[in-house]
Structure formats: structure tokens, C-alpha cells
Amino acid sequence: MPGQINILSAGAVSPGLVRVIDAFRSETGHDVAITFATAPELRKRLASGESADIVIAPPELLDELTKSGRAAAERVMVGRIGVGVMVRSDASAPRIATVEELKQSLLYSESIVFNQASTGLYIDNLFKRLGIAAQTEAKIARYADFAAVRDHVSKGQSNAIGFGATTVIVESADKGIKFVGPLPAEVQNYTAYAAVRTPDSGNDAVAFTDYLATPAAKSILRSAGIE
Secondary structure, eight states, X not given: OOOEEEEEXXXXXXXXXXXXXXXXXXXXXXXXXXEEEOHHHHHHHHHTTOOOSEEEEOHHHHHHHXXXXXXXXXXXXXXXXXXXXXXXXXXXXXXXXXXHHHHHHHHTOSEEEEESSHHHHHHHHHHHHHTOHHHHGGGEEEEXXXXXXXXXXXXXXXXXXXXXXXXXXXXXXXXXXXXXXXXXXXXXXXXXXXXXXXXXXXXXHHHHHHHHTSHHHHHHHHHTTOO
């Protein structure tokens, strides 16, 4: 009888991955337990000795795990996700179609919100590249994860501009926010995500990573915005 597969995963891929897991369960009968967290939180959990059969994360974290012998070298690509912009559901959408429009919208915004994971690190560097870091710093709020960013945008009194992975913004349309759109192509940033098995994983974990590579799984991921 199939055993339980324990997965630690970055949260950005959750909209598509949850549906892939549901399909995998239906087809194989395997039980899958998954915990979602930001990449920094995943790093902390794994460093503290938390175990998992499979880790799904950006390449930088997987490189660390492989070098330390805590993950196999073989990887299965899950896909890549871009950065999107959101506002409160009843707020006017800022103009972000071009880099100049994005820049002006940020300069005139009441507050700016993003996380302290891969998306937020990119946005911080982008503001420096655009030359607006000093002008915007006082109105920036940085949170540990997307849920806190979403809550700030949806429940705040100001018309905040928030940033996050496009997948989780779209998924949160019923939680008081709306998706304005992706960053302009010239400044878009994609984060790639892949799955690796740990040394303690068994054949059940192999079955899941093999399933991730199937056309059926790729189709589900694409429909959730994971390219």
C-alpha cells in the first residue's frame, strides 16, 4: 500500500501544485502531505532538521541542499512564475503598462507592500535600478509572506500597491484584492521552481516527481499561470 509523501514547497506554486497533487492522489492512491512556506522559511526549517521526501523551491535553495548532501542532484522543473501588481478590490488600478507608468504610479502611491522572499528582494533591487529607492522607502511595508502582504493591501485604509507572484495574486481574487497585471516585460522577473528528492525518500516520492514531468501535470500547472 502506498505510503505518505511529505513535501516542503515554496508557496508561489501552490495554486497549480495543489491541483496536481489532487490529480496524483486520484490516479495513484498515494497520500500526499504538503507544507507551503517562503524560500527563507524553507531554508530555516530544513536547517533545523525538519524532514521531507521532496523539496520544491527556487534553484538557489536547491543548490544549497544538493551541495550539503540533503538533496539529490536530479531535478524536475515545475515551472517559472512572474511578478504581478495588486490593489484593494475597490481601489482604482494604477497605470503599469510601461516602465515609466509603473515608476510614476509608485512615486505617487500612498504605500507599497511586498514580501521579504524572492519577490521582495527583486522589487527592492528594481526600485534601485529605477532610481526611486530613496523616494519610496518611507512608505514601503515588508512582510514575511504573501498572506501578510495581501491582508495589508485588502484591509488597509490607504490605496496600497502590492507586489507578489502572479499565481497567488490571481488565486486571492476573492480575498479583497484585484490583479492589476504583470510587471512590464522590460523589468519582469521570473522565479523558477523545481522539485528534488531527499536522500531518505523512497519509491513513492519517485512516483510523484515522475508525475510532475507528465503532460497532464504540466497542463494543470500552465492553467494556474506556472509556465
